[in-house]
Amino acid sequence: MLGIGTLAKKVFGTPNDRLVKSVRPLVAKINALEPEFQALDDDGIKARTANLQKRAREGADLDDLLPEAFANCREAARRALGLRAFDTQLIGGIFLHRGNIAEMKTGEGKTLVATFPAYLNALSGEGVHIVTVNDYLARRDADWMSKVYGALGLTTGVVYPQQPEDEKKAAYAADVTYATNNELGFDYLRDNMKADLAQLSQRPHNFAIVDEVDSILIDEARTPLIISGPSQDRSDLYKAVDAFIPEMAEDHFALDEKTRNVTFTDEGNDFIEQRLMAAGLLPEGQTLYDPESTTLVHHVTQALKAHKLFQKDKDYIVRDGQVVLIDEFTGRMMAGRRLSDGLHQAIEAKEGTSIQPENVTLASVTFQNYFRLYRKLSGMTGTAATEAEEFQEIYGLGVVEIPTNKPIARVDEDDAVYRTGREKYAAIVEEIRTAHAKGQPVLVGTTSIEKSEALSDLLKKAGVPHNVLNARQHEKEAQIVADAGKLGAVTIATNMAGRGTDIQLGGNVEMKVLEALAADPDAHPDELRARIEAEHADEKAKVLEAGGLFVLATERHESRRIDNQLRGRSGRQGDPGRSSFFLSLEDDLMRIFGSDRLDKMLSRLGMKEGEAIVHPWVNKSLEKAQAKVEGRNFDIRKQLLKFDDVMNDQRKVIFGQRREIMEAANVAEITRDMRHQVIEDLVETHIPPKTYADQWDGPGLYAAALEKLGIDVPVTLWVDEEGVDDEVIRDRLTRAADELMAKKATDFGAENMRTIEKQLLLQTIDAKWRDHLLKLEHLRSVVGFRGYAQRDPLNEYKNESFQLFEGLLNGLREEVTQKLAMIRPLSEEERNAMMQQMLAQQQAALGARASQPAAEAVAAGADAAPDAELAPDFDESDPASWGNPGRNEPCPCGSGKKFKHCHGRLA
Known part of the structure; x- marks a missing residue:
């Protein structure tokens, strides 16, 4: 008999069904446009992109452009890749564009789905980021999908570690950029440590599509990204x-x-x-x-x-x-x-x-706060529904289950629970041997390298040929996964069952073609492909007859999503398949989360050696245990986010201030405001409000003005003057300090002074922020103990971190003011002495004396070109060999910039 809830769903449909149904008319509209776009030539498709871009940049709503954009993109993909997107893929693309997570089963073509919303949102010219879990997938997807974007007239970039700066900037400037979550986060931090706008890589964060969104935004969310520098050994x-x-x-x-x-x-x-x-x-x-x-x-x-x-x-x-x-x-x-x-x-x-x-933190951010920078965020995965609450609460992302193109034919069997690990593994080996004997490919999931290698040893003893895929073999990952669907193949995988590479029944045709061409380079590619496709069709038919891919898991993971990811490798695009989980009471999950009662119950039932308990109730109780673990992990992540939000508010202020300084042509106003505030604080400290003149600290104020402002003024005499109040003293100090800085600007030259002020501000902000991060780390590590005193650690952290931040800003004002007050241009003698010292270092390094004309030219302070006077010992990679280049001369390093904008920039 059906339950009330099940009956209601049958009549009214689920909320998810209604959501999917609501976009069907939009899909019909896209399909109706197909003949029109099929009639266009290749240039016509690019012309339609130009037309859509013009309308988008003139303010047209992207939702209004969606049908045309999706129809154009579908046609471009059909021509470039030979793939015509299914209606379900268009549905996935629509929900991605709307800022949702599209849950799509394995093999439903998520890589192609991302091109539709990416193309539509790239029309505005603000850039789109497609985020992947590793560099291999970023490069592979960028290479593959760039054919589609190229056919549409858009540019594609890919970001990877240790990439040359000019390449990285070009990749971020592209219409669509593929990158890993790690590289995006680190580039964001690096950009906020740069000193010049021209050095920045990333543009403002417009729209991101996160592939394997559950892995990136859930699993890795607890770990902050940290850029650090070494401390003491x-x-x-x-x-x-x-x-x-x-x-x-x-x-x-x-x-x-x-x-x-x-x-x-x-x-x-x-x-x-x-x-x-x-x-x-x-x-x-x-x-x-x-x-x-x-x-x-x-x-x-x-x-x-x-x-x-x-x-x-x-x-x-x-x-x-x-x-x-x-x-x-x-x-x-x-x-x-x-x-x-x-x-x-x-x-x-x-x-x-x-x-x-050990390292000291220079900059840090969590993935949670990095991805919340995007104006619009969306994601794709095969498994997100179990974490829908977290996605909604943390990121404001809804989860929509996209129907499969063909009905799922996979059979998911109930879990089999054994008393001991030994009995479990004996049953697993027997099950694998039975499947292998009939030619059914088997994918075995394990939770650690150690367990995968122990099972491999058991299979060797049983005479079952197999492949092992774990962190030790990650270079061969794509090849092993491509072979996992072959007739009789047995593959042991550690928590990474083919991420990003489909397991195709009968094996992967493309991989087979590449292998055959490598073995026989003289073979005709078309003939070779035809022969391999015929062989593949025959092998696929045999695999289908054997029951498709059998996924056998040796343990339940703490998260249901990881189990579902493994299950989802079987039954792609309507293929047959089956999945089964083999467990024992000695497994980590069962042992840690209460297997004692179950053990006693099984003992009372009198289970024999090698027997297993198989029942839907066991599945449900295990899922409840997993849900508890997921809930606890969610609480940990939520708590981490609450603490990081405190730092994030401060991070935004500091990074925003840095950006403002970099964008400003002249920061004199900022440094002047800082100087005036320092004077305000000094006067308030030494001449407290509502006090009598005999209580004022004239000598203290004199010493502070000399130290902090660099001005030697008769403060002690001012204090004794009749009718002088704190306002008058403040004005006199302000005037004297402003005059000193005006004189410095004249001495250095206006342009040099602007550069000095800007660089000094940025360097001081960075140093203060580094110290502040260290203090926050220490505070975070001890604030938990406040709970013993019945005080909320989070509130304590908020209050104390705010006080520390106030201290940072006050210290910043003082330090910048003091440093600017103390700087002065080098005298002619000091400059000559410095140049002589550089020459001496050069001579020591080269083991020979510098040429006499060069030494004379430097001593005379001549702006000599390095290739004239220092030709014999000149080395463009060694600044010590450059002599004294003029500030407006080309930089001797060969960059093409003026010396003053390159190696001669005032730090």
């Missing part, structure tokens, strides 16, 4: 602490795997104190509870986490003498990513690799 301390961690007994600490945390017991504290004293790290008479021991306690805690919570070949691998992290969600290596707070160094000490120095 503490490798000896890490090694000394690591030496005694393996000796710690189980009663020395308490481990909480749910929260991934570790705390010491009293016995542990005593043991650590003894060992630290023996190693000479803890002074006699000092305990771990003393404030002076905070750093030591931190190091010991991190070392213990490294040993007890981080496992080799699961959380990280050691490659070429380096500890490389593994993404827990995709199983890929994260080269260049490091754990913060000394944890990475603790793991390096544990593994005996070289210990890199």
Whole structure:
């Protein structure tokens, strides 16, 4: 009998069904335009783009242009790629344009879907970013889809790590730019550390389409992107602490795997104190509870986490003498990513690799706050519905399930739960052997490299040929995934079942053609393709007969989405297939989240060795456990965001101020306002309001004016004058300080003074912001303890970070004013002495004396061209060999800029 809810859905449809139904008339409109666009020649398609661009830039609403734009894009894709978009793909494109997440099953063609909203939104000329999870996919998709954009008359760019600056700027200036989330975030931070508008890479954030949106905006949202610089080397301390961690007994600490945390017991504290004293790290008479021991306690805690919570070949691998992290969600290596707070160094000490120095944060941002910069955001994935609440609450994104082009024919079997891991793996090997024997391709999902290699050993013993895909084989990923659909293929994958590469039944034709051409370069490509396509059709028919792709998961993941991603590899485009999950009570999820009751129940039922419990109720209870974990992780991310929002408000102010300074032709007004505010503060400090003249601190104000403003004025005499008040003194100080700065501007020259003020402002802001980030990190690490005093840690963090930010702004005003007051042009003697010193360094470096004419020219202060006087020793990459180029001469480095705008720029 149907439930009331199910019955209502049958009659009225779900809210999602109604949403999809609402755009069907729009799809019909696009389809009606198809003959008109098919009749255009290639130039006609580009001409329609030019017409649409003109209308968009004249203010036409993009929604009104949508039918024509989508029809034009569909025709361009058909000609460029031989692919005609299905109606379901157009529906996906419409919802992406409207700023939603389109949930589309694997094999439904998300890569092509993105071209429709990207093309429409690129018409305004403000740029569109298509975000992928790795560099391989960014390059592949950009290369593939650039054919479509090229046919439409648009430009395509791709951003990748270590890209030359001019290439990167060109990529961001393109109509459509493909990039990874990491590179976009880092470029945003780098741009906000630049000192000149001409150096900026990114344009204002207009519209982004995020591929695998759940991976980027959910899984990676807890980890902030950090640009850092090295601090002091503490490798000896890490090694000394690591030496005694393996000796710690189980009663020395308490481990909480749910929260991934570790705390010491009293016995542990005593043991650590003894060992630290023996190693000479803890002074006699000092305990771990003393404030002076905070750093030591931190190091010991991190070392213990490294040993007890981080496992080799699961959380990280050691490659070429380096500890490389593994993404827990995709199983890929994260080269260049490091754990913060000394944890990475603790793991390096544990593994005996070289210990890199800790870093100090220069700039940071979370993906949550980076992607909220975009005026409009959308995303695509095969699995988003389980996290719909989080997408809506954090990003304001709705999730729309897009129907499949063909009905799903995959059979999802109930989970099989075994008592022990040994029984489970025996059943898995048997199941794989049975499927392999009948030619059915099998994709086996595991949760770690260690488990994938252990299963590989079992399959070798059973004589089953197979491929293993994990972080160790990531270079072969596309090839292994392309082969995973072949007749009888067995592929073991670690949390990364073919991301971005479809598993096609019978194998991937394109890959087979490329392989055949590589083996026989003289073969005729068309004949080769025809033969391979015929063979493929035959093999695909056999695979279909064997039941399509069988997805076998060896464990449930903490997140239902990861399980659904694995399931979704089977049954693409209406293909048959099946999926099954094999579990045991020893699995991490079952063990951590309450398998004791289930174990007792199974014991009472008298289950025999090798038997499994299979029932829909088990599936439901497991999904509830997963939903609890997802809820807890959502709370963690939400809490992180609340704290980061506090910093984000401050980040926006600082980055906005930097941008204003860079855009301003003259910052004299900003520095003048800062100087006047400093004078205001000095007068208020030494001549407090509503006080008598005999309470004023004349000598203190004189000293402060000399130190902060660089002016030597008779403040002590002013204070004693009859009828003088604080207002008069303030005006006199202001006039004297302004006159000093006017004289400096004359001495330096107006243009030089503008450059000095701008560079000084930017450098001081950056230094102050770096110090502020460090203070916020320290505050964040201790503010949680305020909860013990019944105070809300978040409110405490907000209040104290605001006070710190006020201190930053006050310090910024003082430092800029003081530095500007102290600068002066070099005298002729000082300049000559500096040039002589440069020459001496050059001679020492080259091991020979500089030519006499060059030395004379420099001593005379001549603006000699380097290729005339310094020709014998001139090296364009060595500024010490350039002599004294004139400020308006071309820079000797060969950049083509004037010297004053290049290496001669005043810092």
